[in-house]
Structures are given as structure tokens and as C-alpha cells.
Amino acid sequence: MTSSAHEPGAALRLHVPEPKARPGEVPDFSGMSVPPAGTLARPPIDADEPALREYPYALIRVLDDAQRAVGPWAPALTPERLRAGLRHMMLTRAFDDRMLRVQRQGKTSFYMKSTGEEAVAVAQAYALDDGDMLFPSYRQQGLLIARDWPLVDLMCQIFSNPGDRLKGRQLPVMYSVPEKNFFSISGNLGTQFPQAVGWAMASAIKGDTRIAASWVGDGTTAEGDVHYALTFAAVYQAPVLLNVVNNQWAISSFQGFAGGERTTFAARAIGYGVPGLRVDGNDFLAVYAVTQWAAERARRNYGPTLIELVTYRAAAHSTSDDPSAYRPQDEAARWPLGDPVERLKQHLIGLGAWSEAQHEALARELEEHVKAQLREAEALGTLGTPPAGVESLFEDVFKDMPPHLQRQLAELKGA
Amino acid sequence: MASMNMIQAINSALDVTMGRDPDIVVFGEDVGYFGGVFRCTAGLQKKYGKTRVFDTPIAEGGIVGTAIGMGAYGLRPVIEIQFADYIYPAFDQLVSEAARLRYRSGGGFHAPLTVRAPCGGGIFGGQTHSQSPEAIFTHVCGLKTVMPSTPYDAKGLLIAAIEDDDPVIFLEPKRIYNGPFDGHHERPLTPWAKHPAGEVPEDYYRIELGQASIVRPGAQLTVLAYGTMVHVCLAAAEEAGVDAEVIDLRSLVPLDLDTIARSVQKTGRCVIAHEASRTGGFGAELMAQVQEACFWHLEAPIERVTGWDTPYPHAFEWTYFPGPARVAKAMKNVVEA
Numbered sequence: 001m002t003s004s005a006h007e008p009g010a011a012l013r014l015h016v017p018e019p020k021a022r023p024g025e026v027p028d029f030s031g032m033s034v035p036p037a038g039t040l041a042r043p044p045i046d047a048d049e050p051a052l053r054e055y056p057y058a059l060i061r062v063l064d065d066a067q068r069a070v071g072p073w074a075p076a077l078t079p080e081r082l083r084a085g086l087r088h089m090m091l092t093r094a095f096d097d098r099m100l101r102v103q104r105q106g107k108t109s110f111y112m113k114s115t116g117e118e119a120v121a122v123a124q125a126y127a128l129d130d131g132d133m134l135f136p137s138y139r140q141q142g143l144l145i146a147r148d149w150p151l152v153d154l155m156c157q158i159f160s161n162p163g164d165r166l167k168g169r170q171l172p173v174m175y176s177v178p179e180k181n182f183f184s185i186s187g188n189l190g191t192q193f194p195q196a197v198g199w200a201m202a203s204a205i206k207g208d209t210r211i212a213a214s215w216v217g218d219g220t221t222a223e224g225d226v227h228y229a230l231t232f233a234a235v236y237q238a239p240v241l242l243n244v245v246n247n248q249w250a251i252s253s254f255q256g257f258a259g260g261e262r263t264t265f266a267a268r269a270i271g272y273g274v275p276g277l278r279v280d281g282n283d284f285l286a287v288y289a290v291t292q293w294a295a296e297r298a299r300r301n302y303g304p305t306l307i308e309l310v311t312y313r314a315a316a317h318s319t320s321d322d323p324s325a326y327r328p329q330d331e332a333a334r335w336p337l338g339d340p341v342e343r344l345k346q347h348l349i350g351l352g353a354w355s356e357a358q359h360e361a362l363a364r365e366l367e368e369h370v371k372a373q374l375r376e377a378e379a380l381g382t383l384g385t386p387p388a389g390v391e392s393l394f395e396d397v398f399k400d401m402p403p404h405l406q407r408q409l410a411e412l413k414g415a
Numbered sequence: 416m417a418s419m420n421m422i423q424a425i426n427s428a429l430d431v432t433m434g435r436d437p438d439i440v441v442f443g444e445d446v447g448y449f450g451g452v453f454r455c456t457a458g459l460q461k462k463y464g465k466t467r468v469f470d471t472p473i474a475e476g477g478i479v480g481t482a483i484g485m486g487a488y489g490l491r492p493v494i495e496i497q498f499a500d501y502i503y504p505a506f507d508q509l510v511s512e513a514a515r516l517r518y519r520s521g522g523g524f525h526a527p528l529t530v531r532a533p534c535g536g537g538i539f540g541g542q543t544h545s546q547s548p549e550a551i552f553t554h555v556c557g558l559k560t561v562m563p564s565t566p567y568d569a570k571g572l573l574i575a576a577i578e579d580d581d582p583v584i585f586l587e588p589k590r591i592y593n594g595p596f597d598g599h600h601e602r603p604l605t606p607w608a609k610h611p612a613g614e615v616p617e618d619y620y621r622i623e624l625g626q627a628s629i630v631r632p633g634a635q636l637t638v639l640a641y642g643t644m645v646h647v648c649l650a651a652a653e654e655a656g657v658d659a660e661v662i663d664l665r666s667l668v669p670l671d672l673d674t675i676a677r678s679v680q681k682t683g684r685c686v687i688a689h690e691a692s693r694t695g696g697f698g699a700e701l702m703a704q705v706q707e708a709c710f711w712h713l714e715a716p717i718e719r720v721t722g723w724d725t726p727y728p729h730a731f732e733w734t735y736f737p738g739p740a741r742v743a744k745a746m747k748n749v750v751e752a
Contacts, residue, residue, distance in 0.1 A: 016470075320452070
């Protein structure tokens with residue numbers, strides 16, 4: 001751009017964001033600042049928002065380049081707990097890999113992987129209490145896996161088979177598990193964010209001790225619902241964690257199209273007077289520590305926190321997507337924050353609490369576990385096996401079936 | 416002429432109009448570099464540049480709101496809502512703003528925008544990728560609502576919609592993007608290349624909004640349909656062995672009541688089909704208008720074949736979808752009544 005663009009009377013120009021690299025080009029993360037781990041202070045949980053203004057622009061990291069836990073944010077997690085976290089992340093990945101294959105085999109219509117983002121869901125589930133209510137988007141399957149929900153139940157939903165608790169009504173991966181305080185996933189973007197705030201407000205109205213957490217992607221922050229959520233959370237100081245999973249890509253649109261070119265997503269919090277924390281989303285320990293801080297703050301009636309989890313969507317958006325059409329194929333491999341499974345693995349090895357051999361054995365064990373669960377689910381049928389009688393098509397539209405639906409059901413059965 | 420599927424025809428409409436009118440801008444989620452999740456805008460950014468074809472934040476209300484502002488400036492925005500199911504965050508901007516801007520400003524401002532949105536089921540999209548929300552928009556005064564059923568019509572109608580000075584909701588039945596799906600999901604899809612309406616002129620032409628098309632002349636009954644259901648009704652007429660006059664409405668608002676009334680006055684019988692759910696669906700409006708215009712000519716009650724009054728299901732997609740068997744049954748009922 002020539003300087004004449006800025007002179008008085010200059011012709012106006014529209015800025016349209018452009019990612020640094022497209023297919024066939026070399027991935028370029030040079031504009032991304034990756035500060036050393038362990039340098040940021042861990043503020044007290046009752047700190048006022050104005051005292052926390054550096055955090056939305058920083059990046060909280062615990063694991064250093066050698067994957068050692070350093071600095072005041074390093075959480076006190078036992079090796080046993082860390083191994084459990086590693087296991088849940090690896091199980092999430094094994095599940096995703098297998099379900100992609102199942103979709104490619106034509107056994108279901110659709111699937112969405114969370115590859116590369118496993119630390120977000122698993123570490124956050126670990127830092128929350130089991131009674132806390134989760135309002136996820138469609139890429140936090142790790143929450144349910146970390147809460148030890150059986151894979152076979154998820155698979156039955158993916159197959160819309162007779163074991164599907166949602167009666168074949170929902171697109172695959174749009175789970176709903178009240179038993180695990182996991183809210184029904186919508187396919188529409190961001191709708192869950194204000195709902196989580198409402199749940200948290202209700203918990204406060206009733207003098208409960210449970211808090212809520214919700215997740216949206218970087219792209220979804222553009223939706224109005226996200227701003228409703230932040231406004232209500234701020235106004236009522238709701239006990240809620242509002243998480244923005246910045247995985248860099250919203251289908252084909254890089255995060256610059258959500259407003260990430262000139263500021264961070266965590267910085268949105270400042271305008272609402274809400275603390276914003278920005279964390280290395282591929283660092284299991286940092287994600288855990290930040291979530292724990294925000295959860296503790298909410299539990300002690302100090303209000304909501306916005307957390308930006310910086311990660312990378314290593315897989316396609318969904319099985320309907322082909323990222324090679326809009327981003328360099330090796331971009332995931334060049335992602336500066338590495339892979340969450342590999343980093344926690346190296347951390348545990350560094351602690352002397354894990355080994356390559358154990359890791360390989362666990363990977364094999366989990367793969368077998370997933371296969372066994374899959375056999376169980378497939379025994380109940382894959383997509384095309386009716387999940388129930390046709391009357392279930394008309395059930396749950398309302399609590400009680402009104403006459404017009406009864407007539408339509410009779411018409412269908414008589415057809 | 417060229418062989419085009421509906422995606423290519425829509426792309427051609429955008430290309431032709433953008434080439435003629437520098438005030439046309441195209442934007443929406445993933446429409447720029449990637450060319451849209453259904454590829455309708457493929458190649459346009461490269462040809463017309465990033466300030467005329469661009470990606471947007473995921474904010475449908477923002478997309479429509481900014482389009483209204485651009486229209487106020489004097490541009491002619493053609494925006495894409497990725498799935499019709501995602502249009503609801505834009506509802507206020509469409510209903511309270513775009514639809515009424517001309518009226519409330521006494522003609523001082525208007526909103527010459529075209530809102531493209533893929534609609535309809537049949538792709539195992541579940542309740543968030545399958546809806547047909549046309550009746551929600553036909554109820555709004557100040558909006559035009561269009562739904563093509565072939566590539567030829569899609570191009571001509573889209574050009575007319577883009578050139579229209581009022582806001583047009585242009586719904587694209589995604590199940591017929593690649594071929595004239597007739598409801599027989601168990602059979603391979605015939606591609607548009609084998610259909611006469613897959614032959615599309617490469618240059619400019621318009622199909623005026625508000626003109627229905629008689630796609631199958633017949634004497635025994637009149638069938639009113641639009642979008643995917645046109646092809647389902649054609650198949651159903653063959654299967655039922657009924658000499659049906661199938662009318663493709665193409666434009667719901669404005670509606671070509673003259674063509675409809677002439678046909679029903681001739682046949683005395685009418686079946687209405689749409690994929691959207693029944694209660695308050697556009698079929699209800701059609702029934703009312705046919706009754707008003709043709710009561711003394713009717714020889715049988717009008718029947719509707721529609722989706723059930725439930726959200727669009729995943730597993731029971733084909734139980735929900737008003738396929739040829741249900742349409743054929745209604746045709747026989749009405750003919751034999």
C-alpha cells in the first residue's frame with residue numbers, strides 16, 4: 001500500500017484478510033508470538049479484571065521446549081493423574097481415527113475429529129468437577145471421554161442405530177448426555193454460550209455450588225450469541241467459564257475472518273470487564289492450570305472468565321471438508337505449539353513416569369478397546385438400521401403428542 | 416449452450432451479472448477463496464477480486480446487516496447463508512429491516528439484496544442441514560421468495576433476483592444441485608447432463624419472478640410444487656398413472672396465481688406438495704388461494720403432501736421426506752374422489 005492511501009482525500013480501500021499461506025505455499029507462523037514457558041505470574045483468583053490486562057495478550061505456558069513443567073502456573077498433578085490424562089487424550093484420538101474410517105466405509109453419514117485439540121477437552125474436564133455443567137460445541141468429544149462415558153454409547157449415536165439414545169434424530173457427534181452433565185449439542189453455532197451463562201445464573205439463583213462451562217471456536221466468536229453470553233455473564237457475574245477454542249480455521253476461513261488479525265480472542269473480555277486468559281491449548285498442564293484458576297474464581301463468586309485456548313485443527317473440519325483446497329498440507333506439522341499428546345508423553349518420560357514402550361503398549365491397548373466397543377455398537381446396527389419404530393419420529397416434538405401429530409402418525413402407519 | 420448442474424448454473428448467473436454490473440458484490444461464509452462449501456462461488460474471487468467476492472465472519476445477522484448497508488450505498492449485494500438452517504440469526508435484519516426499509520422510508524431507501532441459501536433435506540444432514548424455511552419468509556411482507564428446480568431456471572431466476580430492487584430470498588434445494596432427484600433415494604441419481612434443463616445458455620438471460628412453469632401438461636388434476644418436489648411429483652404422476660398437470664411455481668412471492676387458477680379451473684382437482692412441514696407451510700397458503708379462485712370448479716378436496724410436523728430427522732430421513740409413493744397416493748385419492 002502506498003502512502004497516498006493515507007493522505008487527505010485518499011480513495012478508501014477495503015481490507016479483506018488473507019492468511020499467510022495457501023495451498024502450495026510454505027506454512028508461515030512467523031507472526032505468532034510463542035513466549036517462553038513459565039514466565040507469567042499466577043495472579044490471585046480474586047484479582048480485579050483491570051489488574052489482569054496483560055493476560056489476554058500473553059500466552060500462558062507451563063511445558064517448556066524440553067517439556068518440563070516450569071513456572072508458577074505449573075499445576076500439582078501427580079504422575080498417575082497425568083498418565084490418566086494422557087490415556088484420555090490418546091483414547092479420544094483413537095476413537096476419532098476409527099470413526100473417520102467407519103464413516104469412509106459408509107457406515108454413517110458424517111464425522112468430526114478433534115485431532116490436535118485433545119488437551120482442550122480432556123484437561124478442562126480434569127480441572128472441572130464432575131457436577132459442573134458442560135455446554136460444548138461439536139469438537140469437545142474429549143469431555144465425555146474424560147468423564148469416562150462409554151464409547152459404545154457415542155458410537156451408537158454416530159450410527160443412529162437402536163442403541164442411540166437420541167433415537168436417530170441428530171447428525172452424528174451431536175451428543176447429549178445428561179448423566180454426565182453434558183448438554184445437547186446444537187449444529188447451530190454459538191447458541192450454547194448464553195445457555196451456559198443462564199445455567200450458571202440459575203446455579204447462583206439457587207445457591208448451588210456447581211458452575212458451568214461452554215466452548216465455541218474462533219469463528220463462532222463472530223456470532224451475536226457470544227456477545228450476549230459475555231454481556232450477561234458480566235452483568236450478573238455468572239459462575240461460568242467461556243472458552244474460545246482458537247484452532248485457527250473455521251472450515252476454510254482462517255481466524256483473521258473472526259477478528260483475530262489485530263487482537264486476540266481473549267482480549268474481547270476486556271470490553272466486558274471480564275478477565276481474559278490466553279493459554280497454550282496444546283499444553284495439557286497449562287490448560288489444566290488456567291481452567292482450574294477460572295473455575296476456582298467462579299466457585300468463590302468472583303465471576304466469569306473468558307479463556308482463549310490457542311491450538312490447531314489438525315484434521316478437516318468434518319468428513320464433508322477438504323482442507324487441501326485452502327491451506328498448506330503440512331501446516332499442522334509446522335504448528336509452533338506442537339502436538340498435545342506428544343508433549344504430555346515427553347513430559348511424563350522426562351519425569352521418569354513413562355516410557356516409549358509403555359506408550360506404544362497403551363496405544364495398542366486403546367486401539368483394541370475402541371475396536372471392541374465398535375464391535376459392540378455395530379452389533380446393534382449402523383446407519384440404515386432403524387433406531388426405533390416410526391412412531392419415534394413423532395415423539396418428543398412435545399411432551400405429549402398433540403392431536404395433529406397423532407393424525408400424521410396414523411397417516412404414516414396407514415400409508 | 417453448455418451442460419451445467421445447478422451449482423454451475425448458479426455460478427454462471429453470478430459470473431454473468433458481476434461482469435455486467437460492477438456494483439454487484441458477493442460474500443458469505445467460505446464463499447471467497449474456497450468458493451463456498453457447495454462450490455457455487457468457485458473461481459469468482461480470482462476473477463473479480465477480493466473486494467467484490469469475499470469471506471465473512473460467521474455472523475449471519477452481520478452478513479445481512481452489512482448487505483443492507485451496502486445496498487443503501489448503492490451496491491447490489493448477493494450474499495450466501497451457508498445453509499438455510501443457519502439463517503435465523505439474520506432473522507431480525509431480514510424481517511424488521513430489509514423487508515420494510517422501502518416502506519418505512521417512503522421509498523427513500525431500499526434493500527436490493529439477494530440472499531442465497533441451500534435448503535432442503537435428502538443428504539442425511541439432520542435437523543440443522545435439512546430445513547425448508549420458505550414459509551417463514553413468504554409470510555413476511557416485503558420479501559420475495561424464490562426456489563428453482565432446474566439449472567436452467569436457477570440461472571435465469573437468480574439473475575432476475577439479483578437485478579430486482581427488492582430483497583429476494585433465493586432458496587436452492589441442495590438435493591438437486593447435481594441431478595433431478597425424484598425421491599427414489601435407493602436408485603442412482605441421474606445427472607443434470609442427461610436432463611434438458613441441464614442445457615444452460617452461457618450468457619445472460621432472465622426468468623421473471625412470479626412466472627410459474629407448467630412442466631407437465633395434463634388433464635386430470637393440477638399438482639403445485641417447487642424445488643425438489645417438482646421432480647418427485649413428476650415421478651409420482653408416472654407411477655400413479657395419472658394425467659397430472661404439474662406446475663413448478665418457481666417463485667412463491669410473487670405467486671403466479673393466473674397459471675395456477677387456469678389449470679385448476681381446467682382440471683377441477685389439485686394436489687400440493689412441499690418438503691417443509693405441514694402446519695403453516697406454504698401449501699396452506701396455496702390451498703387458500705386456490706379455494707378463493709377456483710371453488711366453483713373444484714370436484715374434490717385439495718390434498719397436501721408435506722414433511723411431517725417434526726424436526727427433520729437423521730435416521731428417518733426417508734420416512735420424513737414426502738416421496739413419490741405418498742404423492743402418488745394423494746394424486747389417486749384426489750382423482751378418485
